Amino acid sequence: LGPTVTIGEILVEIVATTPGNGFAEPQPLYGPYPSGAPAIFIDQCGRMGGAAAMIGAVGADDFGRLNLDRLRRDGVDVSAVAVVPDLPTGSAFVRYRADGGRDFVFNMWTSAAGRIGWTPEAEALIARAGHLHVMGTLLGHRQVWEMIARAAPALKARGGTVSLDPNLRPELASDGDLRARLDRIVALSDLILPSGEELYIAAGLDPAIGESAALHRLFNAGVREIALKRGAAGSSALLADGTRHDAAAFAVTETDPTGAGDCFGGAYVACRRLGMAPAMALTYANAAGARNVTVRGPMEGAGTRDELDRFIAETGRRA
Ligand code: ATP
Numbered sequence: 008l009g010p011t012v013t014i015g016e017i018l019v020e021i022v023a024t025t026p027g028n029g030f031a032e033p034q035p036l037y038g039p040y041p042s043g044a045p046a047i048f049i050d051q052c053g054r055m056g057g058a059a060a061m062i063g064a065v066g067a068d069d070f071g072r073l074n075l076d077r078l079r080r081d082g083v084d085v086s087a088v089a090v091v092p093d094l095p096t097g098s099a100f101v102r103y104r105a106d107g108g109r110d111f112v113f114n115m116w117t118s119a120a121g122r123i124g125w126t127p128e129a130e131a132l133i134a135r136a137g138h139l140h141v142m143g144t145l146l147g148h149r150q151v152w153e154m155i156a157r158a159a160p161a162l163k164a165r166g167g168t169v170s171l172d173p174n175l176r177p178e179l180a181s182d183g184d185l186r187a188r189l190d191r192i193v194a195l196s197d198l199i200l201p202s203g204e205e206l207y208i209a210a211g212l213d214p215a216i217g218e219s220a221a222l223h224r225l226f227n228a229g230v231r232e233i234a235l236k237r238g239a240a241g242s243s244a245l246l247a248d249g250t251r252h253d254a255a256a257f258a259v260t261e262t263d264p265t266g267a268g269d270c271f272g273g274a275y276v277a278c279r280r281l282g283m284a285p286a287m288a289l290t291y292a293n294a295a296g297a298r299n300v301t302v303r304g305p306m307e308g309a310g311t312r313d314e315l316d317r318f319i320a321e322t323g324r325r326a
Contacts (some may be wrong), residue, residue, distance in 0.1 A: 008137025008138070008166065008167060009058065009135040009136050009137040009167075010057075010058035010059055010060045010084060010132075010135075010136060010137060010138075011049070011052050011057055011058065011059050011060070011136075011137065011138040011139075011140060011276055011277065011280055012049075012059075012060050012061065012062065012132055012133065012136040012138065012139055012140070012158075013045040013048055013049045013061055013062070013139070013140040013141075013142070014045065014061070014062040014063070014123065014129075014139075014141075014145070014151055014154055014155060014158070015043065015044065015045030015046075015061075015062075015063060015120075015123070015142050015144075015145050015151060016043040016044070016045060016046070016063065016097055016115055016120040016123075017041075017042075017043045017045075017046045017061070017063040017064070017065050017071075017074045017088065017096065017097065017120065018042045018043040018046070018074075018096070018097040018098055018099050018115065018118075018120070019038065019039035019040060019041065019042060019070040019073060019074070019096060019097070019098050019099070020038055020039065020040045020041075020042035020098075020099045020100075020101055020265070020304070020305050021036050021037070021038035021039050021040075021098065021099070021100045021101070022036060022037040022038050022040070022100075022101050022102075022103075022263075022303065022304075023035075023036060023037075023100070023101070023102035023103070024036060024037055026102070026103050026104055026105045027102060027104065027105075028102075028104060028110065029102065029110045030100055030102055030110065030112055036100075037303060037304070038304070039070055039073060039098070040303075040304035040305055040306070040307060041073055041074045041077040041078070041304075041305075041306055042099060042265075042266075042304075042305045042306065043063070043074075043097065043120075044142050044144065044172075044174070044266075044268075044269050045061065045063065045140075045142050045145075045269075046061065046063070046074060046078065046306070047266045047269035047270060047273070047305055047306040047309065048140060048142070048172070048269040048270075048272050048273040048276075049061045049078070049083050049140075049273065050077065050078055050081050050083060050273065050306050050309050051269065051270040051272075051273025051274050051277070051295055051299075051306070051309040051310075052083070052273040052274075052276060052277040053078070053081040053082035053083040053277075054081045054082065054273075054309050054310060054311045054312075054314075055273065055274050055277035055278060055281070055291070055295075055311070055312055055315075056082070056277065056281065056311070056312055057276070057277030057278075057280050057281055058084075058137075059082060059083045059084065059277070060083060060084035060085075060086070060087060060132055060136070061078065061083055061084070061085060061087065061088055062087045062088070062123065062129045062132060062133075062154070063087075063088045063089070063120065063123055064088065064089040064090075064091050064119045064120055064121075064122045064123045065088060065089075065090060065091070065096045065097075065119050065120075066090070066091055066092075066094050066095040066096040066118065066119040067090050067091070067092050068095055068096055070095065070096035070097075070098065071090060071096040071119070074096065075088065075090075077306070081309070084132075086128050086132070087126065087128040087129045087131070087132040089119075089122065089123075089126055089128075090119075091119040091122045094118055094119040094121070094122065095114070095118055095119065096118060096119055097113075097114055097115045097118035097119060097120040098113070098114045098118065099111055099112070099113050099114075099115070100112040100113075101265070109265075116148065121150075123150065123151055123154070124150060124154070125154065129154070133158045133161065133162070136158075136162055136167060137162075137167050137168070137280070138162075138167055138168045138169070138170065138276065138280055139155075139158055139159055139162050139167065139168075139169050139170075140169075140170045140171075140172070140272070140276055141155055141159065141169065141170070141171045141172070141192055141196075142172050142174065143171065143172055143173040143174045143175040143189070143205070144174055144175065146175065146185055146188040146189055146192065147175075147179060147185055152188060155192065156188075156191070159192065159195045160195060163195055168197040168198070168280075169192075169195050169196050169197055169198075170196060170197065170198040170199070170200060170272070170276055171192055171193065171196040171198070171199050171200070171209070172199075172200045172201075172268065172269075172272050173189065173193075173199060173200075173201050173205045173208055173209040174202070174205060174268070175189065175205070175208055177204065177208055180208045180211075186211070189208075189209065189211075190211065190228075193209055193225065193228050193230065194228050194229055195229075196229075196230055197230065197231050197232065198230070198231065198232045198233070198234065198275075198276070198279070199225060199230050199232075199233050199234075200233075200234045200235075200236065200268075200271070200272045200275065201233070201235060201236070202235075202236035202237070202238070202268050203236075203237070203238075206218065206221050206222075206225075206233070206235060207221050209221075209225060210222075210224040210225050211224070212224060222245055226247040230247070231246065231247045232244065232245070232246050232247065232279075232285065233245045234271075234272075234275050234288075234289065234292065236267075236268050236271055236296070237256075238256075238264075238267070239256050239261070239325070240256060240325075241253065241254050241255045241256035241293060241325070242254050242256075242271065242289060242292065242293050242296070243289075244275075244285040244286065244288070244289045246285060250285070252285055252286045252289050254289050254290060254293040255324040255325055255326075256293065256297060256324065256325045257293065257294060257297035257298075257318070257319075257322045257323070257324060257325070258322065258323045258324060258325045259297045259298070259300060259301050259322065260301060261300045261301070262300065262301055262302060262303050263300060263302065263303045263304065263305070264300050265305040266299050266305035266306055266308070266309075267296040267297070267299050267300050268296065269305075269306075270295040270296050270298070270299040270306070270308070270309050270310075271292045271293070271295055271296035272292070273295065273309070274288070274291045274292040274294070274295035274296075274310075274315070275288050275289065275291070275292035278291050278292070290319065291312075291315055291319075294310070294315045294318050294319050294322075295309065295310055295315060297318075297322070298310050298314070298315065298318045
């Protein structure tokens with residue numbers, strides 16, 4: 008089967024060097040760094056050695072070239088990333104507050120990313136894709152949702168697979184239209200990669216119901232595998248046959264938490280598609296998430312298989 012494909016935003020991220028509240032005064036900045044959750048996911052997939060490709064759009068500017076060069080270097084097929092002549096590449100300015108929260112200034116759907124749509128290259132890529140990874144954030148974006156809603160069933164019908172990162176905010180998941188989209192994509196998903204409360208959002212259940220009831224609901228909906236992310240508490244892989252694997256988090260110092268979940272997902276999906284068993288995929292995913300938080304920049308810490316092997320050999324686990 009063909010490559011792992013994702014659809015969505017490609018951005019640069021520019022990071023304030025000092026904590027504070029917002030961007031209301033001039034300050035030194037780091038970056039630009041290649042970014043965008045789907046781009047981070049697919050970059051980690053490519054670095055792991057799995058066939059990987061992306062549908063997206065960038066401007067004909069340095070920010071677009073920075074992203075395309077990075078994705079190509081890491082083995083991602085960018086033939087279906089459109090270069091839009093009259094809009095800039097998307098950007099996100101991020102400032103970490105002293106309390107650990109983040110403030111963003113985005114130029115996302117008003118940038119070239121707003122032009123993501125069917126092109127001959129995107130059609131050709133979907134026609135030969137073996138796996139589609141869906142970012143939950145995109146269910147609220149009509150144009151991209153329409154692409155996902157057409158691509159996912161077509162892929163499934165010819166024996167391909169689908170994964171979902173249900174990274175939807177709870178208040179959005181209770182919106183009627185979004186709920187229906189989420190239920191539709193859950194029913195098409197072989198693998199779901201939720202973090203924290205997203206397990207319950209994906210299942211459409213209140214967290215008070217407990218983890219096993221939520222898992223049961225998702226397995227009944229046809230999901231075969233769930234990779235649960237728990238930040239600095241590690242991760243778990245749960246299979247529809249009742250098998251469970253838990254991975255303690257690696258003991259690392261967090262420099263920049265952005266992108267951990269996407270690197271985790273990119274490594275997990277790539278490993279499974281390379282034929283590894285869930286326990287081994289979980290080890291690599293757990294390492295990919297942890298390694299990425301040690302480096303500033305949302306995808307700067309994504310790792311190749313060799314780099315992750317070294318990281319696993321050299322890094323202790325949290326108690
Ligand atoms: P984000 O939205 O910030 O990209 P997420 O909420 O989807 O992330 P997390 O649970 O924060 O995902 O991180 C994904 C995985 O990365 C975790 O399950 C864990 O394996 C690893 N990880 C993340 N943060 C840390 C940390 N501080 N120490 C060790 N491992 C971590």
